[in-house]
Amino acid sequence: MNLSASAAETLRAALGDLLDGLPPKQASQAVDRLIASYRGATPTDAPILRDRADVAAYAAYRMPATFEAVRSALEAFADAAPGWTPDSHVDVGGGTGAATWAVNATWPGARPVTVLDWAEPALALGREVAAAHPALGDVRWQRARINASLTLESADLVTVSYVLNELAAPDRAALVDAAASAARAVVIVEPGTPDGYARVIEARDRLIAAGFRVAAPCPHSAACPIAPGSDWCHFSARVSRSSLHRQVKGGSLPYEDEKFSYVAAARFPVSPAPSRVVRRPQIRKGQVLLDLCETDERLSRTTVTKRHGELYRAARDADWGDAWPPEA
Numbered sequence: 001m002n003l004s005a006s007a008a009e010t011l012r013a014a015l016g017d018l019l020d021g022l023p024p025k026q027a028s029q030a031v032d033r034l035i036a037s038y039r040g041a042t043p044t045d046a047p048i049l050r051d052r053a054d055v056a057a058y059a060a061y062r063m064p065a066t067f068e069a070v071r072s073a074l075e076a077f078a079d080a081a082p083g084w085t086p087d088s089h090v091d092v093g094g095g096t097g098a099a100t101w102a103v104n105a106t107w108p109g110a111r112p113v114t115v116l117d118w119a120e121p122a123l124a125l126g127r128e129v130a131a132a133h134p135a136l137g138d139v140r141w142q143r144a145r146i147n148a149s150l151t152l153e154s155a156d157l158v159t160v161s162y163v164l165n166e167l168a169a170p171d172r173a174a175l176v177d178a179a180a181s182a183a184r185a186v187v188i189v190e191p192g193t194p195d196g197y198a199r200v201i202e203a204r205d206r207l208i209a210a211g212f213r214v215a216a217p218c219p220h221s222a223a224c225p226i227a228p229g230s231d232w233c234h235f236s237a238r239v240s241r242s243s244l245h246r247q248v249k250g251g252s253l254p255y256e257d258e259k260f261s262y263v264a265a266a267r268f269p270v271s272p273a274p275s276r277v278v279r280r281p282q283i284r285k286g287q288v289l290l291d292l293c294e295t296d297e298r299l300s301r302t303t304v305t306k307r308h309g310e311l312y313r314a315a316r317d318a319d320w321g322d323a324w325p326p327e328a
Helices: 003-019 024-039 052-080 098-106 120-130 169-182 194-209 243-249 310-317
Strands: 089-092 113-117 140-143 155-161 183-191 213-216 235-240 255-266 275-277 282-284 287-294 299-305
Touching: 003 052, 003 098, 003 120, 052 098, 052 120, 052 155, 052 183, 052 213, 052 235, 052 255, 089 098, 089 169, 098 113, 098 120, 098 155, 113 120, 120 140, 155 169, 169 183, 169 194, 183 194, 194 213, 194 255, 287 310, 299 310
Parallel strands: 089 113, 089 155, 113 140, 155 183
Antiparallel strands: 183 255, 213 255, 235 255, 275 287, 282 287, 287 299
C-alpha cells in the first residue's frame, strides 16, 4: 500500500469514528447550508463553520476531496524538487487539517506544523482527527484571522488550500505576499473553476514577482499561454467515497472526481516537467491524443501511435496532470 493511500484510509476511518453520532439528515442539512455559504460572498470576520455539527458535516463533505487535491499538487511539486523535504509547515486557513495530512502523506515523518484558521470548532475537530495519525500529534492548531493583517512565521512550506475564494482581492494579495515572505516553498490550491484558476494565476504572478520559480504544474515560470477568458487550467483527483460520505453528499458511486487548480513554487532550484498533460488523454484505436503545456510557453496536441512503441504504452497509461514524457 502506498503512503498516500494509507493516509487516506486512516483519515476516512478517523472521520467515520468522529461522525458516527451525527444523524445523516442533520449532516445533509448542514452540508446544504455550507454549499450555499461557500457559493456566496463570505466576509472574513464571519466563520462559515459555526459549531461542531457544521464542522462534522464539512469534514465529511470536503476533507477527503481537499486531501486528494492537495496531495496531487504536492506530489507534482515533490517530483520537481527531488530530495527536498520540508522541515516545517504552516497551513493557512487549514480548518480541519486536510492539507496537513496531505503534506505528511507526501513527505512522511514528524515536523513542526502550525494550522491557522478563524473557526475554532474546525481547529478543535482537526485536532481530534489528527490524533489518529502518530506524526500529527504535535501539530499546533491556532486561531487567526485570515486577512491582510495576518503575519506568518518562517517555514519551509506554506500551503493555502481553498482559502483565496473566501477573501476579498486586497486580502488575497496580502496573504500571497505574506506566504512568499515567510516560506521557501508555497503551494496554493483552489477549486478547478474559471474563477479558481484566475485566483491561482493572480497568486502565481505574485510569487514569481517575489522571486519564486514555478515547480508545477507549469513547465516554466513565464506567462500562462492560455488566453484570458478562453479556457482555464485545472486538474482532477479521484476521491474514494465512504458510505458516510455518500450519505452526506448523496449519490451511489464509490468515488467522485475533485476538480482543482494549483500552483507550486519555490525559492530554491526546481526541475519542472518537460511538459504536462492538461486535459484527460483521448485514447483511440492505435493512438493517444495528449493536450500538453510545453516548456516553450505554448499549448499543443501530440498524437502518440503504436509505432512509438514504449512511448505509446506510456501514453495509454498517462493521466490528466501527469508530466510528459515519462522519465526513462
